[in-house]
Amino acid sequence: MTETTFETDFWKDNALRKTWxxxxxGEPRKTLPYTLTLEAIxxxxxxxxxxxxxYFDEDYAKASPYKGLIAPPAIHILLMFACxxxxxxxxxxxTVNAGQxxxxxxxxxPGDTIRLEARALDKFIRKDRLFVVHDNVFFNQHDQVICSGRGWTIRPM
Structure with a gap:
């Protein structure tokens, strides 16, 4: 079993990132498909x-209304970075999360291939802070919406 590792040097690619x-x-963000594994969940x-x-017991999950193992709703936190x-x-x-x-x-x-459609909706300055409002929609391989959200972030100066 090969486990995906995530970069932990958060400054490594900072020079490549868009400034505020x-x-x-309205411009779509570049995203990557991600296959969600049981191990990651x-x-x-x-x-x-x-x-x-x-999330752990196959027999329990099969007897549930979900008819199998699932990921918790908050998995979008992992998916936001994976995608x-x-x-x-x-x-x-x-970057500071100002609300969502x-x-x-x-x-x-487990096994879903997740796709993210994301974009900034607005940006503004308030009290000398740089805000960006953004939306994010996660789809599975059947183009079904798993979850969607809107967030507000404070950008670094």
Whole structure:
């Protein structure tokens, strides 16, 4: 079994990332497909302390309304980074989450190939802080929406 490793040097690609001035509202962000594995789901669940049997126990999950193992709704946190390249502006060190709102349509499952459609919606300055409003929609390989959200971030100066 090969496990995907994620870059931990968050400054490594910083020079490639768009600055606040270069972010264009409405412009799609470059994204990458990501195949969600059971190992990634379970590792995420262990890290956040969510050990619900829907994520670990095949027999329990099969007897549930979901009819099989699923990922927790908050898996979008892992997917946000897995589906964006290292040079994506959302990965800029110093970015602060100023709020978010998510809707969950159906669960992601082990083996799903996840696709993200994302873009900045607006940007503005308030109290000398640089804000970007953005939306994100995650789809599975059947083009079904897993979840969608809108977020507000404060960008580094």
């Amino acid at each position: 001035e270069q972010i264009v509202p 379970q590792k995420y669940c262990r890290v956040v302390g969510d050990l619900h049997p829907l 964006t390249p290292a040079d994506d502006w959302m990965r800029s060190p110093g 709102s998510w809707s969950y349509n159906l669960p992601a499952r």
